[in-house]
Amino acid sequence: MRLTFPHMGLLSIPVETLINGLGHEAVVAPPTNKRTFELGAKFSPEGACLPFKVNLGNFIEALELGAEGILAAGGTGPCRFGYYAQIQQQILQDLGYKFQLLLLDPPKGRTKELYRALKILFQYRRPDQVVRLVNLAWKKARWLDRGNQLFRYYLPRSKDQAEAVRCYEEFLARIRRETLSSQLPVHYRDLTRRLEDLTMPLQADSILRVKIIGEIYMVLEPRVNFHLETVLGKMGVEVVRPLSISQWVEEHLLGVFFPGHKQRTVLLSEPFLPSFVGGHGRETIAELVDAGVNQLDGVIQVLPFTCMPEIVAYSITPEVSKVYGTPVLTLVIDEHSGEAGLMTRVEAFVDLMRRKKALMREVST
Amino acid sequence: MRSGVFFGVDVGSVSTNLVVMTPGGEVVKKVYLRTEGNPVAAVQKAFTQLGGDVAKTKVLGVGVTGSGRQLIGAILGADVIKNEITAHGVAALQAEPKVRTVVEIGGQDSKIIIIRDGVAVDFGMNTVCAAGTGSFLDQQANRLNLPISEFGALALRARHPVRIAGRCSVFAESDMIHKQQMGHPLEDIVAGLCTALVRNYLNNVAKGKEIEPPVLFQGGVAANAGIKKAFEEELGFPVIVPEHHDVMGAWGAALLAREERANYQTSRFRGLQFCEEEIKISSFECPDCANRCEVITVMVAGAKISGWGDRCGKWQRINTAATG
Numbered sequence: 305m306r307l308t309f310p311h312m313g314l315l316s317i318p319v320e321t322l323i324n325g326l327g328h329e330a331v332v333a334p335p336t337n338k339r340t341f342e343l344g345a346k347f348s349p350e351g352a353c354l355p356f357k358v359n360l361g362n363f364i365e366a367l368e369l370g371a372e373g374i375l376a377a378g379g380t381g382p383c384r385f386g387y388y389a390q391i392q393q394q395i396l397q398d399l400g401y402k403f404q405l406l407l408l409d410p411p412k413g414r415t416k417e418l419y420r421a422l423k424i425l426f427q428y429r430r431p432d433q434v435v436r437l438v439n440l441a442w443k444k445a446r447w448l449d450r451g452n453q454l455f456r457y458y459l460p461r462s463k464d465q466a467e468a469v470r471c472y473e474e475f476l477a478r479i480r481r482e483t484l485s486s487q488l489p490v491h492y493r494d495l496t497r498r499l500e501d502l503t504m505p506l507q508a509d510s511i512l513r514v515k516i517i518g519e520i521y522m523v524l525e526p527r528v529n530f531h532l533e534t535v536l537g538k539m540g541v542e543v544v545r546p547l548s549i550s551q552w553v554e555e556h557l558l559g560v561f562f563p564g565h566k567q568r569t570v571l572l573s574e575p576f577l578p579s580f581v582g583g584h585g586r587e588t589i590a591e592l593v594d595a596g597v598n599q600l601d602g603v604i605q606v607l608p609f610t611c612m613p614e615i616v617a618y619s620i621t622p623e624v625s626k627v628y629g630t631p632v633l634t635l636v637i638d639e640h641s642g643e644a645g646l647m648t649r650v651e652a653f654v655d656l657m658r659r660k661k662a663l664m665r666e667v668s669t
Numbered sequence: 670m671r672s673g674v675f676f677g678v679d680v681g682s683v684s685t686n687l688v689v690m691t692p693g694g695e696v697v698k699k700v701y702l703r704t705e706g707n708p709v710a711a712v713q714k715a716f717t718q719l720g721g722d723v724a725k726t727k728v729l730g731v732g733v734t735g736s737g738r739q740l741i742g743a744i745l746g747a748d749v750i751k752n753e754i755t756a757h758g759v760a761a762l763q764a765e766p767k768v769r770t771v772v773e774i775g776g777q778d779s780k781i782i783i784i785r786d787g788v789a790v791d792f793g794m795n796t797v798c799a800a801g802t803g804s805f806l807d808q809q810a811n812r813l814n815l816p817i818s819e820f821g822a823l824a825l826r827a828r829h830p831v832r833i834a835g836r837c838s839v840f841a842e843s844d845m846i847h848k849q850q851m852g853h854p855l856e857d858i859v860a861g862l863c864t865a866l867v868r869n870y871l872n873n874v875a876k877g878k879e880i881e882p883p884v885l886f887q888g889g890v891a892a893n894a895g896i897k898k899a900f901e902e903e904l905g906f907p908v909i910v911p912e913h914h915d916v917m918g919a920w921g922a923a924l925l926a927r928e929e930r931a932n933y934q935t936s937r938f939r940g941l942q943f944c945e946e947e948i949k950i951s952s953f954e955c956p957d958c959a960n961r962c963e964v965i966t967v968m969v970a971g972a973k974i975s976g977w978g979d980r981c982g983k984w985q986r987i988n989t990a991a992t993g
Contacts, residue, residue, distance in 0.1 A: 337959045466982055531980065622877045631790060644736065645778075649794060652754035656789045663788045 305404070305424070306331050308366035309375040310359040313524035314448045315549050317480045318441040323375070325437040327428030333366040336527040340365060345639045347395055353384060354608035354638050355521035358528055360392050367401045375425070378409035382582030383613055440485045442553070447488040449548040451475050451495050456545065459537030460511050463504035469534065471498045509665070512657050515544040517591045518606040519614050520584055522637060523547050529606055529635075530643050532650070536604075539654050544600065546591050547584065576620050583613030589620055596628025601657045603630055604650075609638035631657060673727035676938070677923025678712060678745065679753065679916065680704065680737030683776025683803055684889055685711035686916040689723055690923040694763055698723065699916045701889075708737040709744060713944045728938045730930055732756075732922030736777075743967050743975035744948060746939035749926045756921030758782045758789045761885045763924055764911040769881045772900065772908065773917070774870070774890035776803040781875045795874050803890045805838045809845065809862065813855065817893075820859060824895025827860030834865065841865060863895040867903050884908040887917040946970050955979060 307323050308331040309316070316332050323330035334340070336358055344361030363374055374396075376389040393405050406421040426434050455472040462468040475495040482488060514536060522529055524547060533543045555565040572590035580586060588605060595603045605621065607614035618634055625632045633653040635646060672692055679686040685708060689698040700715045732749040733742040734756040742750035753775075761771045762784065771782040779802050783791040795802065810817040824830075831853050834844040841862065848858050871880075884904070890896055891914040900908050913920055949968040954961055964984045966976040976984040 335959045338961050619877075625791075645794070648736075648752045648754065651752045652792060655752070655755040656792065660788050660790065663786075 305373045306371050307373045307375050308333060308363065308371035310362050311336055311525065312521055313549065314452065317448060317476065318444040321444055322437060322441040326425060331366045331369050331371040333362040336362065336525065341639050347399065351610060353610050354528060356388055357639060359388065360395065363392060363396060367403060371403065373404040373406055375406045378407055380410050443485045443488055444479055445550045445553065447492050448479055449550045451492055454496060454499060456533060456537065456543045458499035458503060460540045460542050461504065461506060462502040464502055465538050468499060468502050471495060509661065510540065512541045512601040512654065513544055514541050514602045514604060515591060515595045515600050516604050516606060517588045519608055519611050520547050520552060522606045522608050529637065530646055532606065535650060541654060576624055581613045581616045585613030585617040588614060588617040589624060592621060592624045596624065596630045600630065601661060602653065603632045605632060605634045607636055609636050673729040675729050675923040675926050676731045677919040677921065677926065678733045678741060679918030679922060680708045680712065680733065680735040680741045681776050682736055685715055686919040687715040688916050688919040688923055689719065690920065692729065692927065694924060696913050696920055699913065701915050708741060709948050712741050716941055717944050724941050728936050730926035730936045731938045732926030734918050734922040739977060740967065744943060746937040748933050748936050749922065749929050751922060751925050753918050754780060754782060754792050756918045756925060757887065758784065759924045760917040760921035761887065762787060765883055765885055765909065768883050768885050770884040772884060772886045773888040774802060775888045778802060779870055779874050781878055783878055791878060793874050793878055806890065821894035821896065823856050824860040824863045825898060827856040829857050830860035830864055831857050833861040860895060863899040867896060867899040871903060880904060882906045886910050887914040889915055
């Protein structure tokens with residue numbers, strides 16, 4: 305089947321590998337662009353959150369390219385993500401598109417649907433082949449996230465930032481093409497060497513360390529957050545980002561094997577937010593506390609307009625920020641957001657942190 | 670002015686301001702003009718108004734801020750191009766070193782800056798709504814056939830300010846018309862509007878921020894005595910309107926140019942001749958990749974001096990190649 309799926313940061317690379325390897329044909333939607341936004345906003349309910357609209361736009365653009373099936377995930381928490389796929393299916397059917405929806409929902413009482421989706425997905429391969437393939441896709445996700453972390457560290461320290469961006473993009477392309485999981489670390493080492501060669505000597509603490517937290521889609525997808533990480537990197541900011549594709553898989557799909565993630569989140573957020581509010585609301589507070597304890601220079605929270613879990617977290621951030629003295633900037637983004645206003649805030653926030661740091665240095669010497 | 674001057678320019682949505690500052694940080698001359706949708710012409714006019722004596726002094730540095738900072742920065746050859754939040758914070762600290770809160774209400778945006786021990790620690794800016802900014806006041810003054818300069822004085826004469834719905838400028842307007850038709854005196858309506866705007870500001874821009882005195886009230890709207898009084902009533906303590914409240918952004922830009930002086934030896938200022946030059950700005954959507962960036966290019970006297978808006982840096986590169 306010609307299968308498509310929504311974009312989210314680097315997700316398309318391992319998912320494409322998986323779909324093609326399973327004997328289907330992956331139809332990767334064009335990278336999210338202005339038309340994606342327009343299509344998504346036009347056919348979505350006005351009050352829906354931005355990830356919903358952008359995903360819908362991705363689907364329409366992929367269906368235009370001949371996709372016959374949509375692979376989507378779901379959820380069961382209080383976040384609206386839980387019903388994205390069902391509503392999007394309805395909208396697309398009303399628009400006259402013919403396709404099959406393969407929904408990978410957590411099996412809460414609806415094992416039949418999950419079983420059906422997996423059966424279609426794995427129909428062409430033996431179980432041992434499936435295991436090998438899932439392993440390759442998973443390793444790709446892991447090495448991509450590691451490479452991305454490396455890039456976020458080296459970009460502000462590079463003497464040629466455009467070249468650093470090129471090295472990183474080449475790394476992504478290589479991982480995408482790779483068919484052997486044993487070769488993935490080789491590409492990673494190559495990226496390390498190339499980025500290391502680009503570093504320039506810096507004064508101690510001239511680099512700001514800023515953590516990006518918030519709603520996972522907005523955080524991971526540079527095409528909706530106005531390439532926030534690269535923009536910050538070019539301003540001399542090292543971006544620390546706890547959310548990633550592989551982290552999400554570990555925590556949500558393989559939580560049984562990685563119980564540490566959840567324990568840490570609950571432990572850190574408990575004094576401020578003692579209950580589960582859906583989405584990554586609790587993670588946002590936990591990571592803010594972590595940033596305070598580890599004395600990061602600041603935290604940027606990114607959320608789509610009308611995002612319930614993050615709005616709950618947002619109302620708590622001033623309190624946490626006051627306890628630890630960590631500056632927090634909250635960016636609320638939707639399809640009407642203007643880049644100029646957003647960049648003004650980011651620039652002012654970087655200035656604020658830099659001035660604060662300079663003053664602290666003066667006081668301590 | 671013998672030792673040279675710094676220029677600070679604030680190109681806002683409604684007004685364009687220019688200050689001439691001594692190396693000591695004093696404002697010796699200021700120009701406040703309406704942008705009227707044409708930032709380039711407004712800046713040209715502002716520099717023309719400075720007159721001949723400034724033209725003869727040495728320019729030590731130029732700082733530009735405001736929403737039109739990139740465009741004007743390129744045309745002037747600015748040494749520092751900074752966002753308006755930083756600029757306003759720096760100017761407030763110069764005017765009142767003990768300041769703890771800065772309230773700034775401009776033409777299309779309003780902001781709050783929280784300062785503790787001489788350093789900004791937090792800020793907020795209005796996001797989606799322009800109710801409570803200068804352009805709405807302007808529009809209402811126009812509708813009531815009042816010069817904007819008399820708006821504040823009229824509000825002060827109110828004896829029983831009426832309650833106006835201030836959440837949204839459209840609803841505020843219909844509510845004002847309603848009160849007018851009911852027969853409330855004009856000064857009570859105007860005073861009610863001032864209070865509504867202040868409440869809107871405190872509930873949106875300043876939400877979750879701790880407003881502590883001394884509070885500096887700056888921006889074009891600070892000239893409005895009615896709004897100042899409404900702030901004092903809502904907050905319960907006096908607010909200070911600094912002498913140069915209308916050009917604080919421009920002053921801040923000049924101060925930032927002075928601060929960064931160590932990083933540039935001579936100013937890149939292109940000179941006052943730009944006032945007579947023909948400046949052409951064009952924009953297009955670059956079709957080369959999926960980003961579809963809106964690219965801006967600036968031509969002065971037929972030569973491209975700057976380009977921006979592209980993510981890949983291609984159009985910026987072409988520009989450096991063209992100008993050397």
